[in-house]
Amino acid sequence: MTVTETLLELEDQLWRANREGDGSFYAHWLRDDALAVSKYGIIDKAAAVPGIQANHNPYLKTPRTDEKVIVVDDTTAIVTYRVEVTVLVDGAEMVFPSYASSVWNNGSGEWRVVFHQQTAL
Template identity: 85%
Template sequence: MTATETLLELEDQLWRANREGDGSFYAHWLREDALAVSKYGIIDKAAAVPGIQANHSPYLRTPRTDEKVIIVDENTAVITYRVEVTVLLDGQEAQFPSYASTVWNNTSGDWRVVFHQQTAL
């Protein structure tokens, strides 16, 4: 499997874990210093993992399009794409189309998320 294929598979698994409220998956695959930026602010790993586990507003669907993978070097890569997020809010489905980017790092021998950004459209 190429680095690009591996990273796209890991990105799939991250979104699946988010939909399923699997905080333990994020606890493993986020670096300790990982950050996420969204309309909700800047979130570190310590806040992200329990938030995903609580799954208060579950993501129902997260199809991605226009994926691009940039291999910066053997230890760093960036994935960008459009994601059509469908969330369950107060019992109603809501759409949040966004652009997203994830920065991955492989200095530990396994790819880990360093940074994730979502920009709602």
């Protein structure tokens, strides 16, 4: 598998884990120093994993388009795309379109997320 194929597959798996409330998947694939930035603020791994596990507002659908992968060097790559997140909020489905970027690093020999940002549209 190419780096591009590998990282796009890992992004698929992360979104699936988010939809399923699988915090343990995120516990493995986020580096310990990982951060995420969204309209809700800055969140670290210690807060993200239990939040995903609690799954209070389940993600129902997360189709992505316009995917691009920039391989910076042998250990770092950036994945960008548009995502249409359908979330269940108080029993109602709401769609939140966003642009998203993830920075991946494999300095430990395995690709892991270092940074993720979602920009709501």
